[in-house]
Amino acid sequence: MTDTSNISDFKSLIMNSVSRSLNTIFLSKASFCQTKQRLNPLVLSGASGAGKGTLYGMLKNRNPNLFDLSVSCTTRKPRVGEVHGVHYYFMNHEEFQKEIDQDNFAEHCLVHGNFYGTLQKQVFSFMDKGKICVLDIDVQGAEKVHKKFPSWNYVFINVPSLKILEQRLRGRGTETEQQIQTRLTNALKEIDSKNRLGFYHEILNDTQEQAYNDLTAYLKKQYPGVPIN
């Protein structure tokens, strides 16, 4: 009798201690998850040369642990110096098609025979880490993303004039004359589409510091309680 009762005491001691340990694990996991706030991604659009990369660079420099740029997938071949996972995720057509079939892209498009797209799981993995994922995509791409995720934040970087855009493109020195002309024509289309869609918050990139201040003022409203420098 005494033996059996000792065994049962021992069993309940073990069970209580296991249950306490499990509670501690679950509770600490729950409080850990609560501290990781999921922040909506930021979609940046604007004409080529409007300053998206410049403003993202400033955000990243001043808030290195908060912002991260989403890396797109593409079926085009890597150019010299391009690194898989840094510049793009390079895929073959079959791999890309499989992701399309499984509805895994936030947006994707076909340009000159090559696919480009943003994988949802990549964006979600940044969100799980408490980061603001930045998508640098054109207005057509943003329109598709907006259909799926209307609560994300959409910012259009605009320029004071086409003349200034042209000066900036020329100053950057990365485009041929033909490419500059194509970008200027496309800029008008981007601005037209942005006006038609109406879901963008617009930032005028006149001087860099003023544009940065306007952008962060908007972001502070969209992400209350998140320190943004």
Ligand SMILES: Nc1ncnc2c1ncn2[C@@H]1O[C@H](COP(=O)(O)OP(=O)(O)OP(=O)(O)O)[C@@H](O)[C@H]1O
């Ligand atoms: N406020 C500004 N005043 C003057 N020059 C600027 C300003 N903002 C950006 N620039 C310059 O304009 C050029 C284009 O900017 P940037 O490369 O950031 O454009 P982008 O929108 O990222 O273009 P793309 O879509 O082609 O990558 C760069 O040389 C950049 O240094």
